[in-house]
Amino acid sequence: MKQLKMALALMLATGVACAADDMSRAAVGLIKSDFKSKGPATVERVTDRDEIQQACSAEKPLPPAKAKKLEAAQLKSVKYPADGQYMGDxxxxxxxxxxxxxxxxxxxxxxxxxxxxxxxxxxxxxxxxxxxxxxxxxxxxxxxxxxxxxxxxxxxxxxxxxxxxxxxxxxxxxxxxxxxxxxxxxxxxxxxxxxxxxxx
Ligand code: HEC
Incomplete structure (x- = not known):
């Protein structure tokens, strides 16, 4: 438990630092082994960060060209309503x-x-x-x-x-x-x- 607390404190101090960082990896390992998913509060919501989340944690601010590239990839994955109807109640x-x-x-x-x-x-x-x-x-x-x-x-x-x-x-x-x-x-x-x- 003490180890976990230290790892968490380190993650916070480094702004949930870059995935490449060994200590951050160790902390993720500890969270995976010590935390349990319950209902929609899954461990993966904390540990499994996609490319853009990792980039935003690693570099502040993101270089503009990199930000543009990541934004374009996010825009491509947007799903528009299949029936073409955008307005509800x-x-x-x-x-x-x-x-x-x-x-x-x-x-x-x-x-x-x-x-x-x-x-x-x-x-x-x-x-x-x-x-x-x-x-x-x-x-x-x-x-x-x-x-x-x-x-x-x-x-x-x-x-x-x-x-x-x-x-x-x-x-x-x-x-x-x-x-x-x-x-x-x-x-x-x-x-x-x-x-x-x-x-x-
Ligand atoms: C945790 C904070 C947060 C929550 C919750 C949130 N937003 Fe936002 N939203 C922002 C921020 C910050 C911006 C402006 C910066 C940006 O674009 O990311 C923004 C921008 C927007 C914009 C773009 C505004 C513009 O001028 O183009 C819209 C539309 C919007 N939000 C709608 C919503 C709606 C609807 C909800 C609820 C379903 C929501 N937001 C929930 C933080 C939030």
Whole structure:
């Protein structure tokens, strides 16, 4: 246990350092052997980092050319709705935006998660409690309209925020299966539907 604590402290001190680093590898080994997956809180969520996560931990800031290359690869993996329908129900979207629950060990595998958007964004004018890590999305659709370009950009941003900002701190909702396709459509409507309170 002492060894594990030391390894974790080291990982934190080095910003969950580069995978090439021996100590970091040792720490990952210890986490794999000592931590148990429970429900959707899997050990792999901590230990198995993809190329872009590793790059963002290793180099700060990422060289612009490298960031562009990684973003392009993320954008390629975005899945757009098969039925071509991007808009769901903004009322359901508002509930998803307000809901910060999910992906914890106490949740059942496969249960629906919240989007927790208000933790980082202002969205509606009525909500007084919101975070400001991300920009305000109030009047998002009113200001941008809903051209095909805006709709596709918004979908891709929600699906995989790192497609436009390599080391974005916004969760990759579609890419990581945090939200279902239907939930993403509902959140899209919250942002873009002219009837949504966001655009009033
Ligand atoms: C942990 C914080 C965090 C959460 C949670 C989060 N976002 Fe973000 N979001 C950001 C940050 C930071 C940015 C701006 C930097 C960037 O693009 O990565 C951003 C950018 C965006 C943008 C692009 C804005 C623009 O001007 O183009 C949209 C749209 C967006 N978020 C929607 C959402 C929605 C909808 C949710 C919930 C389903 C959500 N975000 C949840 C942090 C977050």
């Amino acid at each position: 903004w009322k359901a979207g508002e509930k998803i935006a307000q809901n910060g629950r999910g992906m914890q060990s106490s949740d059942k595998s496969g249960s629906e998660n919240g989007g927790n958007c208000y933790a980082c964004h202002q969205i509606s004018k009525e909500e007084i409690s919101f975070g400001n890590i991300g920009p305000s999305l109030y009047q998002y659709g009113k200001l941008r309209g809903n051209s095909e370009e805006v709709v596709k950009y918004t979908w891709a941003k929600l699906f995989n925020a790192q497609a436009y900002n390599a080391c974005s701190r916004m969760p990759r909702f579609g890419h990581n299966g945090v939200l279902t396709e239907q939930q993403m459509k509902d959140v899209m409507a919250l942002l873009l539907d002219p009837q949504s309170p966001v655009n009033k």
